[in-house]
Amino acid sequence: MTYAVGLLLDAGIVFASDTRTNAGVDHVSTFKKMTVFEVPGERVIVLMGSGNLAITQSAVSQLHAWNQAAPKTAVAKSRANRAISRAGSMFEAARIVGAALREVHALDGEHLKAHGADFNAMFILGGQIGDEAPRLFQIYAAGNFIEAGKDTPYFQIGETKYGKPIIDRIVRPDTSLTVAAKCTLISFDSTMRSNVSVAMPLDVLIYERDSLKVGHYRRIPRNDPYMTAISEGWSKGILAAFEALPDPDWPVAPSESARKPARRRR
Amino acid sequence: MTYAVGLLLDAGIVFASDTRTNAGVDHVSTFKKMTVFEVPGERVIVLMGSGNLAITQSAVSQLHAWNQAAPKTAVAKSRANRAISRAGSMFEAARIVGAALREVHALDGEHLKAHGADFNAMFILGGQIGDEAPRLFQIYAAGNFIEAGKDTPYFQIGETKYGKPIIDRIVRPDTSLTVAAKCTLISFDSTMRSNVSVAMPLDVLIYERDSLKVGHYRRIPRNDPYMTAISEGWSKGILAAFEALPDPDWPVAPSESARKPARRRR
Numbered sequence A, B: 001m002t003y004a005v006g007l008l009l010d011a012g013i014v015f016a017s018d019t020r021t022n023a024g025v026d027h028v029s030t031f032k033k034m035t036v037f038e039v040p041g042e043r044v045i046v047l048m049g050s051g052n053l054a055i056t057q058s059a060v061s062q063l064h065a066w067n068q069a070a071p072k073t074a075v076a077k078s079r080a081n082r083a084i085s086r087a088g089s090m091f092e093a094a095r096i097v098g099a100a101l102r103e104v105h106a107l108d109g110e111h112l113k114a115h116g117a118d119f120n121a122m123f124i125l126g127g128q129i130g131d132e133a134p135r136l137f138q139i140y141a142a143g144n145f146i147e148a149g150k151d152t153p154y155f156q157i158g159e160t161k162y163g164k165p166i167i168d169r170i171v172r173p174d175t176s177l178t179v180a181a182k183c184t185l186i187s188f189d190s191t192m193r194s195n196v197s198v199a200m201p202l203d204v205l206i207y208e209r210d211s212l213k214v215g216h217y218r219r220i221p222r223n224d225p226y227m228t229a230i231s232e233g234w235s236k237g238i239l240a241a242f243e244a245l246p247d248p249d250w251p252v253a254p255s256e257s258a259r260k261p262a263r264r265r266r
Helices: A053-068 A074-080 A090-114 A164-170 A177-194 A225-244 A254-259 B053-068 B074-080 B090-114 B164-170 B177-194 B225-244 B254-259
Strands: A003-009 A012-017 A020-022 A028-030 A034-039 A043-051 A121-129 A135-139 A145-147 A154-158 A202-208 A216-220 B003-009 B012-017 B020-022 B028-030 B034-039 B043-051 B121-129 B135-139 B145-147 B154-158 B202-208 B216-220
Touching: A003 A043, A003 A121, A003 A135, A003 A177, A012 A043, A012 A121, A012 A177, A034 A053, A034 A202, A043 A053, A043 A090, A043 A154, A043 A202, A053 A090, A053 A121, A090 A121, A090 A135, A090 A145, A121 A154, A121 A202, A135 A154, A154 A164, A164 A177, A164 B177, A164 B225, A177 A202, A177 A225, A177 B164, A177 B225, A225 B164, A225 B177, A225 B225, B003 B043, B003 B121, B003 B135, B003 B177, B012 B043, B012 B121, B012 B177, B034 B053, B034 B202, B043 B053, B043 B090, B043 B154, B043 B202, B053 B090, B053 B121, B090 B121, B090 B135, B090 B145, B121 B154, B121 B202, B135 B154, B154 B164, B164 B177, B177 B202, B177 B225
Parallel strands: none
Antiparallel strands: A003 A012, A003 A154, A012 A202, A020 A028, A034 A043, A043 A121, A121 A135, A135 A145, A202 A216, B003 B012, B003 B154, B012 B202, B020 B028, B034 B043, B043 B121, B121 B135, B135 B145, B202 B216
16 A cells, blocks of 8 residues: 655645555565655655556656657657746646546556456646745646645545544644644654555655745665654554543442442443 | 544453444534444354445344344244354354355345446454453455464454554553554544544443453543543644654755754765
8 A cells, every 4th residue: 555645835835655556465665655746956856656557657757757758840849848947837747647547547547447347537737837825736647636735734545534533623824834743744654654565765855935946855664763653652642542541430340349339320 | 534443452352343434525423433242141242344334234133133033934944044143252243244244145145246336345243252361353245254362463444554653652462442442543533634534423332351341332422531631632632743753864954954054964
């Protein structure tokens, strides 16, 4: 499986993705699922994929191919419209990613169906182009997409459930990049604890608004000291928070209620 | 949807289920999903269902019908083998629940298929009969089942993911009934916070080992003072635990790293 998350904040965007892929439990590998299109001073565009790796890789390869096609010949000129590094806006970039997925679907869709496989793919796309504000999109297998806003300033793809509650509790548009990055790692810690098909190393990229360059990219390896420290600290904090909660004052069972009279009965 | 959990402990069994059902978001109702077969001094058997309510209700009605069939005539005698209140062991009780599901499948399975609906149902069955130790089972739509043991002393059905991490962190076979009940409520709080199709009121039943009667049954309504107290306490505890974690000392973004030099670089 995969877990990837993008958080759109007033201060910029935090991206993170794991690297585990598996085709059955006996075929587990490590693949980078984060692709960066950067033109310093002009644009930073980050793409993270989940689903069938053959589909998402093909779509990314298609994006690179369109990007590299020099706009010289007539054919190349029409294709140049699909160069993500020349897209005029993030909306246009999202359409280009959708077009890449549709290109893969046109080539592979029927064949996957013939083998009983779904056309299963999803992307998170975020970044900033020129004067436009940073934007974040979630792109579906059909090539259509939704955009994050103030109400829901983040997208998750892949194994989303275990890591969602902590993001819902912590992240607001005005959360700092540092706190958002920490929250993202806790979200991954929760996910990796409960689903072995999401695993280290992680790729984390922090984009600061209006910087128009990659502020910080880090591959967090297995046994990274900071990740280990917050994972252990989080475990201890959760247990302490649980223990601090009052016990129910129900007469839980006859003998327990006899030993410890209920303070309050309802 | 549904969320239900059963925890098999050295001290007994904790059962809890929500009451929300929905057939589309415009058709939301409250139904009890917990059924108790109790013969005080002899047996306590608790059944909780998830999935298609028409299937689980039919299976429970079938169990009641088998139970009530007096073993007088030849036909009734053969049916008496399927009376859960006369089952000789929890294993036999689990087989009877499986048989009830198969009876419903025989009647409804083809018709559901004709309407493109899955035969979607799952039960948690637990309790104690006579001298046998308390036992806990998860019963699948096909009528087959698995039994909880020391390694995994609990089963969840329905919306299982949001409420799983806290159970994994807290519950061991030697956990007390009181702490297990508290953990169960936190597990429900996390689930209800993230999935609106799981909702109050909750049914909680606590069975104390060898008591052979229902130790404590409680319907926890919306705005229950204890539930509200631990839900709020848990939120505060989680936030405090998060804030206590060290921030990453990465140069998160150029300007941040300039303002706050990294203490440690890797």
